[in-house]
Amino acid sequence: MIIQQTKLVDCYEIIPDIYHDERGRLTKTFHQDTFAAHKLQTRFVEQYYSSSRKKVLRGLHFQLPPHQHVKLVTCLFGIIVDAVVDLRVGSPTYGQFALFDLRAEKGNMVYVPEGMAHGFYVVSESAIVVNNASSVYSPEYDCGIRWDSVGIPWEDEHPVLSQKDSSLVPFPLFQSPFVYEK
Template sequence: MIIQQTKLVDCYEIIPDSFHDERGRLIKTFHQDTFAAHHLQTRFVEQYYSTSRKRVLRGLHFQLPPHQHVKLVTCIFGQVVDAVVDLRAGSPTFGQFALFDLHAEKGNMIYVPAGMAHGFYVVSESAVVVNNASTVYSAEHDCGIRWDSVGIPWEDKNPVVSQKDSTLVPFPLFLSPFVYQK
């Protein structure tokens, strides 16, 4: 398993071990000792997945304190462009975003630290994205910023977006409760 620092502080792309033979493939998506050695969260208390069709954009989502969470995200079917935005005041990468090509065949994952927004756009005919979270979902702490308010160069200027996501606050108007800690 390879854990690579991305351009966003504390956000990592993880390239898992993958084993192929005549039966198919096996991908190791989590290894506690490896995560711990890199000072990454090893306790995930909730897992969920979404199924989406081509041109769907979900995000940019996060949970507010005290229910903020670390997320481990992977695409297990299809392909998505995954986006992460640093919302932590005082972070050297505050307000910046990073894009990742998550592809089921590759098996790569994104480690999204607390205080960052997350979303994705489906480029394949359909996709299944799995999220592991370090806190249980709290509807009253569910939040987000508009998908088109951070300068992300989405390939589709008119994606399929939920009513909820289309009415999220734009990033310039968002008052972040997240504070960067070294």
């Protein structure tokens, strides 16, 4: 397993070990000792997945304190463009974003730390995306910023959005409660 620092401080792309044989493949998506050695969260309390069709954009989502969480995101089926935005005031990468090409056949993952927004756009005909979270979903602390308010060069200017996602506050108007700590 390879854990690579991205351009966003504390955000990582994880390249798993994949074993192929005549039956197919086995992908190791989590190894506690490897995560702990890199000082990454090893306790995930909730897992969920979404299935989406081509041109769907979900995000940019996060949970507010005290229910903020770390996410470990992977695409089990299809291809997505995954996006992460640093919302931590005082971070050297505050307000910046990183994009990831997550593909089922690569098995790659994104480790999204607390204080970052997450979203994705479906490139393939459909996709299944799995999220592991370090805190349980809390509707009253569920939040987000508009998908088109941080300069992300999405592949589509008119993606399929939920009503909720289309009405989120733009990033410049978001008063972030997240503070960067070294």
